[in-house]
Amino acid sequence: MESTLKRTWAEIDLDALGHNYRALRAQMGPRARFLGVVKADSYGHGAVHISRELEALGAEYLAISSVDEAQELRRGGVGLPILQLGLTPADQTGAVIKSGVTQAVWSERAAEDFSREAVAAGGRMRAHIKLDTGMSRLGFQCDEAHFDRSLEEICRVCALPGLEVEGVFTHFAVSDEDQESSRAYTQLQHQRFEAMLSRLAERGVRFSICHCANSGATVSYPQFAHDMFRPGIITYGIGDQAEALGLRPVMSLKTVIGAVKDFAPDTTISYGRTFRTGRPSRVGVLPIGYADGLHRVLSNRWRVWTEAGTAPILGRICMDMCMIDLTDLPGVGEGDVVEVYGPHNSVNEAARLAGTISYELTCAVSKRVPRIYMKNGVEVARELLLRA
Ligand SMILES: *Cc1c(COP(=O)(O)O)cnc(C)c1O
Numbered sequence: 001m002e003s004t005l006k007r008t009w010a011e012i013d014l015d016a017l018g019h020n021y022r023a024l025r026a027q028m029g030p031r032a033r034f035l036g037v038v039k040a041d042s043y044g045h046g047a048v049h050i051s052r053e054l055e056a057l058g059a060e061y062l063a064i065s066s067v068d069e070a071q072e073l074r075r076g077g078v079g080l081p082i083l084q085l086g087l088t089p090a091d092q093t094g095a096v097i098k099s100g101v102t103q104a105v106w107s108e109r110a111a112e113d114f115s116r117e118a119v120a121a122g123g124r125m126r127a128h129i130k131l132d133t134g135m136s137r138l139g140f141q142c143d144e145a146h147f148d149r150s151l152e153e154i155c156r157v158c159a160l161p162g163l164e165v166e167g168v169f170t171h172f173a174v175s176d177e178d179q180e181s182s183r184a185y186t187q188l189q190h191q192r193f194e195a196m197l198s199r200l201a202e203r204g205v206r207f208s209i210c211h212c213a214n215s216g217a218t219v220s221y222p223q224f225a226h227d228m229f230r231p232g233i234i235t236y237g238i239g240d241q242a243e244a245l246g247l248r249p250v251m252s253l254k255t256v257i258g259a260v261k262d263f264a265p266d267t268t269i270s271y272g273r274t275f276r277t278g279r280p281s282r283v284g285v286l287p288i289g290y291a292d293g294l295h296r297v298l299s300n301r302w303r304v305w306t307e308a309g310t311a312p313i314l315g316r317i318c319m320d321m322c323m324i325d326l327t328d329l330p331g332v333g334e335g336d337v338v339e340v341y342g343p344h345n346s347v348n349e350a351a352r353l354a355g356t357i358s359y360e361l362t363c364a365v366s367k368r369v370p371r372i373y374m375k376n377g378v379e380v381a382r383e384l385l386l387r388a
Helices: 014-028 039-043 047-057 067-075 090-098 108-121 147-158 180-202 215-220 240-244 347-354 358-364
Strands: 008-013 033-037 061-064 082-084 101-105 125-132 163-170 209-213 251-256 259-263 281-286 303-306 309-314 322-325 337-341 371-375 378-383
Touching (some): 008 014, 014 047, 014 215, 033 047, 039 047, 039 067, 039 358, 047 061, 047 378, 090 101, 090 108, 101 163, 108 147, 125 147, 147 163, 147 180, 180 215, 209 215, 215 240
Parallel strands (some): 033 061, 061 082, 082 101, 101 125, 125 163
Antiparallel strands (some): 251 337, 259 281, 281 322, 303 337, 309 322, 371 378
């Protein structure tokens, strides 16, 4: 659906995406593949456009977390192999095969179900075996207590009809943290990964694609990558590691000052009266609230960026609006565009103030916020996810 609204929007800078892709690719060396993680609508950036761009840039694989997301990409003309990282009910096996999706396989039970359904559908489902080396989420457990049992199970899984096992992977829990204990844990996870790969190889079970490097490992442990990197958040230029690498934020969440008002000292602002003016104040009203994804926990904490300086958010963020302090920015007024997050106003910093991670803030940018795709400084597409 097209949107002509200019209320609040997310500018998606495809040039920044290209810059980040090339910078990461340069780090990865010539042999490894690049899997772009585009789950959750590309962390809120818009999965179809981001995926098409990554495909054009030369990425070899994509990953999502529900079969519906994969089908959206196929409808959008994306032809790359797509790995479904998450849980899929076995009765969707036919859809997985039809969409040419590669499914993570996390247990012998799940594998048997997929196998049975694939055979019934008369097809073969491409699969990557998921190893749990310490994330304690999906996967065959590879700690000492479960190692031998998992080894036997994986050998049996790889011989099941209806499955074409192409790859194997694991996921790190603390690869983005540099404390000694986190580094040791990542090493341990990687040792377990390699141990399972080599015991499987002794049994004649080999994989054409082994992968484990999320963003944290892409930056801090590139030597662990094996055949493919699997970065998500840094591709979007977000996170402390992205800043350190000179990557550029792809999303700028923007809005327009809709009204400006003057208030006497001792006036309270918004629900709950949590902010009280201490001086004669000039206050701007913005058409963005928590229903657009600006978390209410940022009330009285976050600020927006303007050409003339930053303007703090005053009082509670409402569902559809919030107020900002323009007293010290006399040149800023109605109709001026402000940046809520983006290159001038780091979403990482907003996440810290909100007590969460930047992933959650970009994923929260809601469906009523149009995404406007920019290339070479001009708009190339816009998208609104509201029902037509
Ligand atoms: C989300 C996810 C990634 C990407 O993680 P980032 O921290 O965004 O790089 C990689 N692998 C798996 C299995 C994931 O679920």
